[in-house]
Amino acid sequence: MDSNEVMIKIESLTKSFGRIKALDNLNLEIKRGELLGIIGPNGAGKTTAIRMACCILKPDFGDIIINGYSIHYDPIKIKSMIGYLPEEPNLYERFKAKDLLKYFAELYGVPNKDIDGRIDELLELVGMTERRDDRINTFSKGLRQRISVARALIHDPDIIILDEPTMGLDPATANSIRTFIMKMKGKKTMILCTHYMEEADSLCDRVAILNKGRIIDVGTPRYLKSKIHGDVILKVKIQKSVDLVNFQKKIMQFSSVGAVDFVDGEFLISLKHRNEISDIVDLFNNEIISINTKEPTLEDVFINTVR
Amino acid sequence: MMIFFLQLSVLFLMIIIFNSFITNIESDQGISLTPVLNGFASVDVQDQSGLISKYINPSVINVIPSNFSTSLNNIALGKTTGFLYVPGNAAEKIRTGQSIDMIVYLDSSDPKSSVVRDEVNSTAKVISQSYSNSLSASATPQNTTIPTINQVSTGEPLPLQIIKKVMLVILLFLPLLLFGNIIIDSVVGEKERKTAEILIAMPLSQAQIIIGKSMAVALTISLQVFMWLIILLIAGFNINNPLFVFIFIFLTSIPIIGITTVVAAYSKNYKEAGIGLSIVYIGIVGFLIVPVLFYISRKSFLSNISPMTIVMRLFSGESISLPDYALALICILVVSIISYWIAIKLFERDDIIFGPRPGILRLIFDLITFKKF
Structure with missing residues (x-):
């Protein structure tokens, strides 16, 4: 065949x-x-x-x-x-x-x-x-x-x-x-x-x-997932009072960051590697409510693409 | 299978109803079949006394003065329904209290002869009653003469002509109209059960699906018509040419199934198909029966367009010419081709099967412009 x-x-x-x-x-x-x-x-x-x-x-x-x-x-x-x-x-x-x-x-x-x-x-x-x-x-x-x-x-x-x-x-x-x-x-x-x-x-x-x-x-699923700019997604939930535009600009200055989204009170930061995670977290200082990382899924791709 | 035997038992019950109806007709209190139609039937009369011309009801029968030899010739040519001979001295005889003999000649193969017979009988009674009253009034009760009528006729008893020819042919065609629900179930059911999708995904064309389903129903109908004919023959009905009768009824089922399939293919659900079928079947029944009635009254060639007419003539033992057969067969063929073509084309359309279904006007427009058809 x-x-x-x-x-x-x-x-x-x-x-x-x-x-x-x-x-x-x-x-x-x-x-x-x-x-x-x-x-x-x-x-x-x-x-x-x-x-x-x-x-x-x-x-x-x-x-x-x-x-x-x-x-x-x-x-x-x-x-x-x-x-x-x-x-x-x-x-x-x-x-x-x-x-x-x-x-x-x-x-x-x-x-x-x-x-x-x-x-x-x-x-x-x-x-x-x-x-x-x-x-x-x-x-x-x-x-x-x-x-x-x-x-x-x-x-x-x-x-x-x-x-x-x-x-x-x-x-x-x-x-x-x-x-x-x-x-x-x-x-x-x-x-x-x-x-x-x-x-x-x-x-x-x-x-x-x-x-x-x-x-x-x-x-391929791997190819599609890679298109959301990274191997890992950092999810940071923050206080409502922060200046979103200012934070977004600052995050984008990190070399490992592929893309930044703000969805339902959460920053979704696509990272090419994990080296700068601690520096990015420091940036938010006391504004963080919760923080976690996850592998990108097809669902992320789907939401990202169809949105 | 259950529906098949239920239908057969309904048909069987109809024999009982049919027989009781005939019994009623033949009894003294029988149902009158005389239609009230001007010029429906005519009778030649040789009546020098003017007795009949005076009392006969002109709204039912046209009375044409004539003589014996001319009238018999007219009857043979179908120009008149019968000939009534009244003795020249009839009026004189009645006046003197003597009985008279009237003779009525009828062609029994003409169902209108029953009307003439009824009307002549009725006229004789009216004359009798009229003279009885006048004689009673003059206190001469011995003069209560009733004119007697001698009938000279050939063939079967007259009312049975209509009953046997029309009602029996309707009975024979009934199975054809009882299978609409099975056709609807096999086509609309696929839509309602949503099995149409897997059916169309089979390596079959839509034409094969429609023809296959129709053939299955046609074979079931043929089996039922066959059993029905056997039952009628066993029950004592006189059916000549049973094989040809069976073949013609079976052939008639093909366009009827085709038309029913068109209704089923277009309908969204059982309810809609049921309504559509009721309307369409009125037309089909009309198309089948009207030419039969027309044939009985006029013996027109065009009446043979209905296969029911041919079947009626077949089981009556009439000789049927080739053009008469051809007319009925061409009608069956043309209606079959058109109806199956439309049914297949409808079943091939995505919008008919999966929606949104187009309106009938839209379909007609598509048909005229050959778009999607």
Whole structure:
């Protein structure tokens, strides 16, 4: 498998719903075997973008080329390559778990002789072997999500697209889904839409930040975090009476300081190294209420970028 | 499955209602089928005494003075519904207390003949009553003569013509109109359950989805129509050409499913689809039944545009010409192509499935300008 081969190429993708522009000239490339995270606020266009990749929606303009096929000309071929897990695990309620998987296996054209084995394998993978004969309407949201994962993988797709797979799940179930994603990482090309920054940070090879239908930034989590100017963030909570502008000027004079922000009564100081922390703290003198340091996270990047 | 058998039992119950209705019709207190329509039927009359012309109700039947040979020819050509012969000395005979024999010739294959028969009977009673009253008043009670009418007719009893031809054909087509909810569930249900997203993500085109769902419903309908026909035959209904009747009813189900799918594809939810379907089905039922009634009264070629007319003629054992078949089949084909095309195009539109849904005028505009269609 050539990991540099572009598996998914999004070109100038534009889509409007009425007067609302959901996607605005979106361009993105995803390599074979890569796990790309898409993060963004509500209404950023994440779901619209992945629905187009799954040929569920049609763009007003632009194209998505998947493994050499265009969504305009070869939607059936593209659909057969993709395993899609939608945000809501809506399934046919009256089916039993194994029958639901069989139904979708047949629709995806899985050879009859392979269906039973594939169903057993997937039920094992999502930890639902015991519930194979139970109806969907008896399942909790977590179980539905797990069976949805099995459904999305029934035809052993090359590409897996997951839209908020852990949203609303209890920590244990969410963790089991993340474990499954880790298992698939490198073997399949995956797109993961999520609101959970830690999830994107820990799972994804690269992360794209989407806002108002446009890609704001894209890169590895480390690269994105480095863009907030440092390895460490110093958080200093101070008295309300201080002269903010004056303090900000003084802080910026330190060579290790990359950026300074003041959010909710706190200075957020991005530092390239830790050597000058004590000098900066001295600057505040008796005005400090609390002080601590932290590593920059994707959440910091996200807030910084989307703000 | 449960819905299928519930529908079948409803249809079965209708046989009982149908039979009791016929029993009522055939009884002395039967329901009158005589419509009050000027010029609905006409009767040729040879009546030198002027007795019938004087008493017959002109708002129901046109009375045309004629003679035996001309009238029989007119009946054969469909120009008149019947011929009534009244003896030349009828008035004189009644006055002297003697009975008279009137003869009415009717074409039983013409359902309007029931109207003529009813009206002639009624006229005879009026004449009888009128003379009885006058004779009672003159204190000669022995003169209470009632004119008797001899009917010369061929074919089945007359009221049953309409009942068998119209009501039976309606019964046969009923299963087609009972499946709207299943079509709605299979299309609108995907939107309401939000399973449309995973369905469209399958390696299938929207056309395959719509055709597949429609075929499933069509096959269920065909099974029910087949069972329904068997039940009717077992119950003693005289249905000629049952195989052709079955095929025509099945073919008719295809455009009806198509039209229902259009309503379902456009509707946001069950409630909206239910309202839409009620309105559309009024049109469909009208389109099916009106030509049948028109055929009964006029025997027009254009009446064959309704497959219901063809089915009625098939089970009545009438010979049907090729152009008559062709007209009905072309109608089925054209409506099917148009309705499925619209349903598929609607299902392909993002705004119809995921919203915001455009208005009907907007869709018509898009259709005219070939935008997104």
